[in-house]
Amino acid sequence: MDDLHWDALPAGARRAVDEHLAAGRHVYAIKAVRDASPDPPPGIRDCMDVITDRMAELGLLPNAPTPPPDPAAAAAAGGSREPRAAYGLTATALKKV
Template structure:
């Protein structure tokens, strides 16, 4: 996961990204990341990768169960 990109997002936005990913709204999650992260704006590929990683985390749960 692009930890640097995830770390650049405020906690509230991280929670919102996870909520969107949980609801299957990946395109909205990507748009949110690009809109709300501090500059420089990440590329589309980096955002897609991050959303894919967050899907895996959200799906498995915090302990990987």
Template sequence: MENGVWDALPTEARDEIDALVRKNDRMHAIKVIREAGLDPSPGLGECFALFAERRAALGG
């Protein structure tokens, strides 16, 4: 998966996001993405797109 936001996230955040995606917990996943310390913080549109990409990548 090629996604600049995903690539910039720390491993711990990626693991947490994937766990939340598996639970279909979009709001908490987006919170983790936005609070992961990226500068600038991803916008909501980027976060929703990343959630959808991860759900597809994880077979959901």
């Protein structure tokens, strides 16, 4: 995540923000960003942008599109190299449709 406000936070504050986000405490996460930021602290809108970016990075955004599975990773895990198989679209499954 390339964000000047996030990069300016100490490691402990970043952990606190992540813990608040994981628990669904978004207001506390924004407060943690503002309290730990150097003067002058970022505005609420900037903090919300930081929090939204961080939630996306942590996979915590509701209804966020999930990235497609990596065919190479599936093959390494013993799956098929066929991209259709990564989505469960095998020839048998396609015949049922």
